[in-house]
Amino acid sequence: MNTSTEPGLLVVRTVADLRRAVAGFRKAGRTIGLVPTMGALHEGHVSLVKGALERGDVPVTSIFVNPTQFGPKEDFSAYPRDEEGDFDKLRDAQCRIAFAPTKDEMYPGEQLTTVTVAGITDGLCGPLRPGHFQGVATVVSKLLLMAMPDRAYFGEKDYQQLQVIKRMVRDLAMPFEIVGMPTVREKDGLAMSSRNRYLSAEERTKALGMYKQLVTVADAVRDGTKSCAEASAAASQALRDGGFDIVEYFTVVDADSLKPLEHVAGPARVIAAARLGRTRLIDNLAV
Ligand SMILES: Nc1ncnc2c1ncn2[C@@H]1O[C@H](COP(=O)(O)OP(=O)(O)OP(=O)(O)O)[C@@H](O)[C@H]1O
Numbered sequence: 001m002n003t004s005t006e007p008g009l010l011v012v013r014t015v016a017d018l019r020r021a022v023a024g025f026r027k028a029g030r031t032i033g034l035v036p037t038m039g040a041l042h043e044g045h046v047s048l049v050k051g052a053l054e055r056g057d058v059p060v061t062s063i064f065v066n067p068t069q070f071g072p073k074e075d076f077s078a079y080p081r082d083e084e085g086d087f088d089k090l091r092d093a094q095c096r097i098a099f100a101p102t103k104d105e106m107y108p109g110e111q112l113t114t115v116t117v118a119g120i121t122d123g124l125c126g127p128l129r130p131g132h133f134q135g136v137a138t139v140v141s142k143l144l145l146m147a148m149p150d151r152a153y154f155g156e157k158d159y160q161q162l163q164v165i166k167r168m169v170r171d172l173a174m175p176f177e178i179v180g181m182p183t184v185r186e187k188d189g190l191a192m193s194s195r196n197r198y199l200s201a202e203e204r205t206k207a208l209g210m211y212k213q214l215v216t217v218a219d220a221v222r223d224g225t226k227s228c229a230e231a232s233a234a235a236s237q238a239l240r241d242g243g244f245d246i247v248e249y250f251t252v253v254d255a256d257s258l259k260p261l262e263h264v265a266g267p268a269r270v271i272a273a274a275r276l277g278r279t280r281l282i283d284n285l286a287v
């Protein structure tokens with residue numbers, strides 16, 4: 001295998017090749033920045049690669065649609081996959097290593113060991129996607145141990161996931177810095193997401209309601225014109241009126257503990273999940 005540190009994207013498929021490639025860069029005195037993804041890359045993912053470059057890290061992007069974080073009725077099989085397109089985007093973004101393992105490489109034999117983060121997974125997406133955060137925490141632990149980066153980059157779009165990973169790294173004294181990166185949005189405000197590809201043209205127009213309602217609630221609770229519960233209830237109703245099929249939650253939480261708030265006194269986040277047809281959208285904003 002080519003372990004060169006010359007410019008270009010090196011695609012590796014095994015843990016052994018990943019470790020060899022990372023070792024080549026370490027020998028050259030470089031630090032490593034891991035960007036875990038499930039592929040179908042967009043500008044949000046590219047911003048994480050840019051975050052790594054800005055901090056001087058060699059970006060290593062993993063592409064793996066992790067089956068253990070999908071529920072039995074969720075979209076694992078339908079999840080968008082576009083490996084060649086992803087590699088092109090990573091080349092353009094100056095990513096240096098793409099780690100695209102098979103399922104057998106990630107899970108050789110039965111996985112008897114899992115990582116569970118309690119408390120902050122009790123609310124929001126936790127009860128709605130049973131087993132999801134255990135699947136995420138376990139696969140992210142594995143990816144971190146496979147790449148042994150200095151830093152790993154995650155988007156604030158998946159805010160609960162980011163908090164779960166920060167907490168896991170802290171509780172288990174994992175020697176990696178977790179960097180949270182701002183949500184990249186379309187021009188009209190919709191958070192970029194691989195699942196946006198599922199939206200029809202009509203749904204795409206309706207989807208913007210999510211961002212608009214997050215802004216409305218953030219403004220109202222910041223000014224104190226409404227309580228968190230009042231503002232969130234009004235936003236849920238506005239989403240339903242605007243064509244969302246199910247509002248799974250719309251709430252204001254403490255930015256660290258993710259506990260629901262009645263009034264905002266410190267760092268807080270307004271956060272929501274809702275369904276438009278077959279598409280589940282999540283988003284959040286700082287208050
Ligand atoms: N719009 C975005 N801005 C910043 N980071 C993002 C954005 N979308 C995704 N990310 C981050 O990219 C990483 C990989 O996410 P993932 O591959 O699941 O993409 P996704 O667009 O979130 O897909 P999904 O449709 O499954 O939510 C995560 O850390 C996620 O938070």
Ligand SMILES: CC(C)(CO)[C@@H](O)C(=O)[O-]
Nearest residue numbers: 036037038066136139158
């Ligand atoms: C962090 C992650 C790559 C783990 O599979 C996934 O949950 C995602 O893409 O956000």
Ligand code: BAL
Nearest residue numbers: 038069070132158161
């Ligand atoms: N971006 C979060 C991954 C998931 O929904 O499974």
